[in-house]
Amino acid sequence: AQTVTQSQPEMSVQEAETVTLSCTYDTSESNYYLFWYKQPPSRQMILVIRQEAYKQQNATENRFSVNFQKAAKSFSLKISDSQLGDTAMYFCAFMKHPGNQFYFGTGTSLTVIP
């Protein structure tokens, strides 16, 4: 079975500062993907960033980057130059590949303070 753990229910950050959200996972699969999804008040889940487990290089998307530590089964998200629009729930997720379901963590509520 796969499990995803997000140990920070709530976090806050000053606008323009950097924040890191933590995520750990447990799996015996060798081929999988990891994701960070953002859920603003509109409820629609939006893909922030995706990492393939076989790639050693950490994924980066503009202000968003991950620190993927495969041996430690850790997958943290760093948001640089935080903006007010980054305020949302952030979910870490796992999917074995090929797979048929995402396993989600319980989320971290991030507030960007002006």
Next chain:
Amino acid sequence: GAGVSQSPSNKVTEKGKDVELRCDPISGHTALYWYRQSLGQGLEFLIYFQGNSAPDKSGLPSDRFSAERTGGSVSTLTIQRTQQEDSAVYLCASSLDSMNTEAFFGQGTRLTVV
């Protein structure tokens, strides 16, 4: 369509009534997922459809829940004899196929059972 569309956006129903929730995936997407998000919780997998294959129903919480996908496109999630614990946001997502991990989510249906 441009994205995954779910209807209704909000639904209030009396305990014991049946409800139907609809999901229109992105045109051409063969994989479709239903998830349930209860207040303060992560996302709970319900069911997965892939093309003409038999759906993975392993996440359905009881026999009061069922889902169909007609013509490989629109999907309907039906909850019979609704209970208060069914109150949640029901999210639908689609992806190109089972090998493509980029899933696009709808805005969900918020179901309230009174």
